[in-house]
Amino acid sequence: MPYLAGVGAEFVFDDFWAVTGNAVVQGEVSPIEALSRDMWGQGSSRSHGSYRPVTVLTFIFDAAVGGGRPAVFHVTNLLLHAAATILVFLLLSAETRRSRLATAAALLFAVHAVHSENVLAIVARADVLATA
16 A cells, blocks of 8 residues: 555654644533544634534544554545545445456556545544544
8 A cells, every 4th residue: 555654654743733732632621521622732812713523522532542652543534435445446346346346446446546634644534434
């Protein structure tokens, strides 16, 4: 898979705001209060409306499991992309009844460069989740 090289990458750009600088992900706010905050951990008065609780939940899980190491977040993105690829195969296989076509399409989906940002950027996990 062409995205494996990204596993060793550090946090970059918006990852700091979404993960290391996010009070929700870092466990600094109560679970009830966390539900009122956006993806960046901001309250309603400072939010720009990017409410993505499932994405934030996966960040919380990764932070708890991996101790805040970026590699854990990158591996999760890879696993989610792999799951989306499998779902593409299953959908096409069921719709076309042509396993070779479904396999070729799923492989193209898996490696296509258009997915690079969504798979490699931790903060773009919302897009990978939405695809799945």
